[in-house]
Amino acid sequence: MSTKDFLEKDYYKTLGVAKTAKPAEIKASYRKLARKYHPDANKGDASAEERFKEISEAYSVLSDEKRRKEYDEARSMFGGGFRTPTGTRPGQGGFGFDLGDIFSGAGDAGGRLGDLFGGVFGGGSGRTTAQNRPRRGADVETETTLNFGDAIDGTTVALRLTGEGPCPTCHGTGAKAGTVPRMCPSCGGTGQESRNQGSFGISEPCHECHGRGLVVDDPCPDCSGTGRAMSSRTIQTRIPAGVADGQRIKIAGKGLSGERGGPSGDLYVRVHVKPHPVFGRSGANLTVTVPVTFAELALGAEVKVPSHRGAPVTVRIPAGTPTGRTFRVAGKGVRRKDGTNGGLLVTVEVMVPKDLNGKARHAIEDLREATAGQDPREELLDRAKEA
Ligand SMILES: [Zn+2]
Numbered sequence: 184m185s186t187k188d189f190l191e192k193d194y195y196k197t198l199g200v201a202k203t204a205k206p207a208e209i210k211a212s213y214r215k216l217a218r219k220y221h222p223d224a225n226k227g228d229a230s231a232e233e234r235f236k237e238i239s240e241a242y243s244v245l246s247d248e249k250r251r252k253e254y255d256e257a258r259s260m261f262g263g264g265f266r267t268p269t270g271t272r273p274g275q276g277g278f279g280f281d282l283g284d285i286f287s288g289a290g291d292a293g294g295r296l297g298d299l300f301g302g303v304f305g306g307g308s309g310r311t312t313a314q315n316r317p318r319r320g321a322d323v324e325t326e327t328t329l330n331f332g333d334a335i336d337g338t339t340v341a342l343r344l345t346g347e348g349p350c351p352t353c354h355g356t357g358a359k360a361g362t363v364p365r366m367c368p369s370c371g372g373t374g375q376e377s378r379n380q381g382s383f384g385i386s387e388p389c390h391e392c393h394g395r396g397l398v399v400d401d402p403c404p405d406c407s408g409t410g411r412a413m414s415s416r417t418i419q420t421r422i423p424a425g426v427a428d429g430q431r432i433k434i435a436g437k438g439l440s441g442e443r444g445g446p447s448g449d450l451y452v453r454v455h456v457k458p459h460p461v462f463g464r465s466g467a468n469l470t471v472t473v474p475v476t477f478a479e480l481a482l483g484a485e486v487k488v489p490s491h492r493g494a495p496v497t498v499r500i501p502a503g504t505p506t507g508r509t510f511r512v513a514g515k516g517v518r519r520k521d522g523t524n525g526g527l528l529v530t531v532e533v534m535v536p537k538d539l540n541g542k543a544r545h546a547i548e549d550l551r552e553a554t555a556g557q558d559p560r561e562e563l564l565d566r567a568k569e570a
C-alpha cells in the first residue's frame with residue numbers, strides 16, 4: 184500500500200460504507216463481502232479474487248483507527264482527484280499551505296506521510312511535463328473548536344493558516360540577489376529522471392535539482408536556495424448557527440492556490456464542539472436529564488427544568504410516569520436554517536436518596552407493606568419462559 188493508494192483508492196466505497204461509518208458497520212460490511220468474494224467460495228474466479236484482495240486491503244486500513252485517520256486526512260487534504268505536484272513555482276504569487284504542519288503529530292506514520300509530502304512538493308517547481316493546463320488548487324482541511332453556545336448561535340472564528348509562499352528576498356528564485364538560477368544540466372529542466380528497474384521504467388525526481396529543474400549556484404541566504412519561505416495568514420470565517428460536533432464546513436476558494444490561472448481549492452473546517460455540563464445536542468433538539476423523585480413520577484408533578492440561555496421552563500409530569508420517559512418542550516432547542524426551532528428533550532430520571540430521615544423511611548416502609556402483593560417482575564419472569 185502506498186501513498187498513491189491512499190489518494191486513489193476509495194476504501195469506503197470498496198466496503199460499501201459511508202465515510203462516517205462506525206467500526207462495527209465497517210466490520211459487518213467487511214465480513215459480508217469477504218464471505219461473498221472469498222476465493223474458497225469462488226474457485227477459479229479471478230475477478231472475485233481481485234475483489235477479495237481489494238476488500239481485505241480496504242479493511243486493513245479502515246479497521247485500524249490510526250490508519251483510518253491518516254487515510255481520511257490524506258484524502259481530505261488532496262481530494263479525490265489530486266494527482267500531481269502543486270508546489271510554489273518561482274515567481275508565482277500563490278500561497279500554499281504547509282502540509283507538514285498538518286501532518287505533524289502523525290507519529291510513526293511519518294514515513295508514509297513524509298513520502299506523500301515529498302512526492303507532492305519535491306517535484307513542485309520545475310516540472311514541464313504533461314500538465315500545462317490550468318489546474319485547480321487542492322482542498323485543505325483545518326479544525327476549530329467552539330463553545331457549546333457558539334455552535335448553536337453561530338460565530339466568527341479566526342483561522343490561522345500556516346503556509347509556504349515564495350521567499351520575499353529572492354522572489355522565489357532561490358538565487359542570491361543579482362544572480363539567477365540556471366537550468367539543471369542533469370535533467371534538462373524537467374525535474375525528472377528515468378531509470379530502468381526490471382521491466383519497468385521509473386520516473387523520479389532528479390537527484391541533482393531535487394525535482395526543481397533549476398540549480399542555484401549562489402543561494403539566497405534567507406531561504407538557503409529553496410525559494411520558499413514560511414508565512415502565515417489569518418482568515419475570519421463565519422461558522423453558521425447550528426453546527427454539530429464533527430461537522431465539516433466548506434469555505435469555497437480558500438484552499439491551495441490554483442496553478443496557471445486555475446481556481447483555488449476549497450478550505451474545509453472541521454468543527455469540534457465543547458460539551459456543555461448540562462445540555463446535550465441531538466440534531467436541532469437540545470437534551471437534558473432531570474432528576475425527579477419517585478413521588479413526583481407516581482403522583483404527578485410540575486417540575487422546573489433549565490433551558491439553554493433562557494428562564495427555566497415548567498414541565499408537567501402526569502401521574503404514573505415511568506423513569507426514563509422523555510418530554511419535549513417545543514421551541515427551546517436549536518434554531519434551524521428555516522428559522523424554526525428544535526425542542527428541548529427532557530428525560531426524567533428517578534433520584535434515589537442515599538440517606539432517609541426517619542419520617543421518609545417510615546413512609547417508604549409503609550409503601551412497601553401496602554404494595555407487598557405486587558411483584559413488578561412477575562410478567563418478566565413469565566415471559567422469559569416463552570420459547
Ligand atoms: Zn530566498
Ligand SMILES: [Zn+2]
Pocket residue numbers: 367368369370371372373374375389390391392393394395396397
Ligand atoms: Zn535536474
